Amino acid sequence: MKILDIFEATGSNSDVILNYSWTRSGDVLALGIAEFTDSIKIELEVNEKTKAGNVAYTILGIKMYVMEWNAKGNGSWTYFGDEGEVLSEGEWTIQRP
Numbered sequence: 001m002k003i004l005d006i007f008e009a010t011g012s013n014s015d016v017i018l019n020y021s022w023t024r025s026g027d028v029l030a031l032g033i034a035e036f037t038d039s040i041k042i043e044l045e046v047n048e049k050t051k052a053g054n055v056a057y058t059i060l061g062i063k064m065y066v067m068e069w070n071a072k073g074n075g076s077w078t079y080f081g082d083e084g085e086v087l088s089e090g091e092w093t094i095q096r097p
Contacts, residue, residue: 017035017036018033018034018035018036019032019033019034019036020032020033021034027047027048027049027050028045028046028047028048029045029046029048030043030044030045031043031044031045031046032044039059039060040057040058040059041057041058042055042056042057042058043055043056043058047071050070050071051071051073052069052070052071053068053069054066054067054068054069055067062080062082062084063080063084064079064080065077065078065079065080066078066080072094073094074091074092074093074094075091075092076089076090076091076092077089077090077091077092
């Protein structure tokens, strides 16, 4: 699905401001969102059966953030620098009563 700039829309690909894509393979749904110059991308994968998944945020071709979670909702996140080095990371745990 492509979202066009309503002020410049002529029907050409140059008018696309956001591009959404999705695929399904078995129980895994993959969703991609890209800004019109492809300089910002968000890629999400979720197993619809287990609810485990991950999301990655990329700027100018450099992966900046990654989050991953398991079927219980526990997970981790990592923030990367421009050279791919880990700048910070952490984990979370779901507390259920």
